[in-house]
Amino acid sequence: xxxxxxxxxxxxxxxxxxxxxxxxxxxxxxxxxxxxxxxxxxxxxxxxxxxxxxxxxxxxxxxxxxxxxxxxxxxxxxxxxxxxxxxxxxxxxxxxxxxxxxxxxxxxxxxxxxxxxxxxxxxxxxxxxxxxxxxxxxxxxxxxxxxxxxxxxxxxxxxxxxxxxxxxxxxxxxxxxxxxxxxxxxxxxxxxxxxxxxxxxxxxxxxxxxxxxxxxxxxxxxxxxxxxxxxxxxxxxxxxxxxxxxxxxxxxxxxxxxxxxxxxxxxxxxxxxxxxxxxxxxxxxxxxxxxxxxxxxxxxxxxxxxxxxxxxxxxxxxxxxxxxxxxxxxxxx
Numbered sequence: 001x002x003x004x005x006x007x008x009x010x011x012x013x014x015x016x017x018x019x020x021x022x023x024x025x026x027x028x029x030x031x032x033x034x035x036x037x038x039x040x041x042x043x044x045x046x047x048x049x050x051x052x053x054x055x056x057x058x059x060x061x062x063x064x065x066x067x068x069x070x071x072x073x074x075x076x077x078x079x080x081x082x083x084x085x086x087x088x089x090x091x092x093x094x095x096x097x098x099x100x101x102x103x104x105x106x107x108x109x110x111x112x113x114x115x116x117x118x119x120x121x122x123x124x125x126x127x128x129x130x131x132x133x134x135x136x137x138x139x140x141x142x143x144x145x146x147x148x149x150x151x152x153x154x155x156x157x158x159x160x161x162x163x164x165x166x167x168x169x170x171x172x173x174x175x176x177x178x179x180x181x182x183x184x185x186x187x188x189x190x191x192x193x194x195x196x197x198x199x200x201x202x203x204x205x206x207x208x209x210x211x212x213x214x215x216x217x218x219x220x221x222x223x224x225x226x227x228x229x230x231x232x233x234x235x236x237x238x239x240x241x242x243x244x245x246x247x248x249x250x251x252x253x254x255x256x257x258x259x260x261x262x263x264x265x266x267x268x269x270x271x272x273x274x275x276x277x278x279x280x281x282x283x284x285x286x287x288x289x290x291x292x293x294x295x296x297x298x299x300x301x302x303x304x305x306x307x308x309x310x311x312x313x314x315x316x317x318x319x320x321x322x323x324x325x326x327x328x329x330x331x332x333x
């Protein structure tokens with residue numbers, strides 16, 4: 001039996017995939033995208049698994065659905081799906097979704113060059129520039145980001161003692177800077193990142209509680225951000241973000257960049273208005289800025305912006321059939 005047919009626009013944001021699903025949207029219950037995300041996770045997670053995991057996807061696959069706005073002032077809503085789950089917010093996913101949505105005519109902004117979008121983590125504003133029918137760049141004004149935990153020390157098997165910070169920028173990130181037992185990503189292979197990241201995430205996630213100070217629906221340490229020396233001219237810093245079971249973000253990571261800027265600001269190393277060019281593991285760049293300082297639940301936070309680009313790579317019609325023994329996908333770990 002055909003369980004579903006999904007039309008998709010495939011794209012990538014600075015190297016990391018984005019699959020915009022343009023049909024087959026389940027009807028979701030709830031007043032906010034946060035509520036709708038929980039409903040999707042309870043009842044329709046098979047869609048995420050089918051479209052993100054092998055054989056229809058792969059370990060790095062990330063995607064999104066466009067929905068009508070939840071708020072009177074918004075143009076649209078986005079539900080994020082990827083191999084790691086149904087995220088509260090995804091920066092590279094937003095850039096790719098906005099690019100593909102605008103170029104396909106699926107997004108109709110009320111004000112040209114600007115969008116207001118409801119996401120599970122809250123509401124974001126977006127600016128963009130187009131030349132003809134092509135989107136040149138997208139700038140996200142993300143949800144507030146803050147340093148949640150500072151100087152956490154953990155013991156990692158085969159690696160030793162690590163000190164790290166945990167920051168929130170739409171998702172929770174363990175941020176590991178170069179130190180005695182970590183020389184920096186420029187001295188590590190992707191295999192090293194894949195080997196130690198799950199251990200760091202599990203141990204750090206048990207050491208401290210990661211729950212958003214104002215929204216308890218947003219919880220759990222989901223990402224690990226390793227830092228090191230940049231290799232691309234003009235970069236302020238470099239990072240490699242681990243997510244899911246064995247994925248490394250090929251883009252500089254939007255919510256990761258937001259988290260990193262919040263951490264650096266909390267340590268007095270980045271000020272409002274300063275340009276922060278964040279480099280990915282493949283050398284692509286996002287341009288981040290602290291737009292202003294705010295508070296979240298009594299904690300000092302930043303309002304970050306992230307600018308990047310995306311390119312459409314193709315169009316897909318994906319069949320999900322109950323007769324397929326791998327209807328819900330699989331993953332080799």
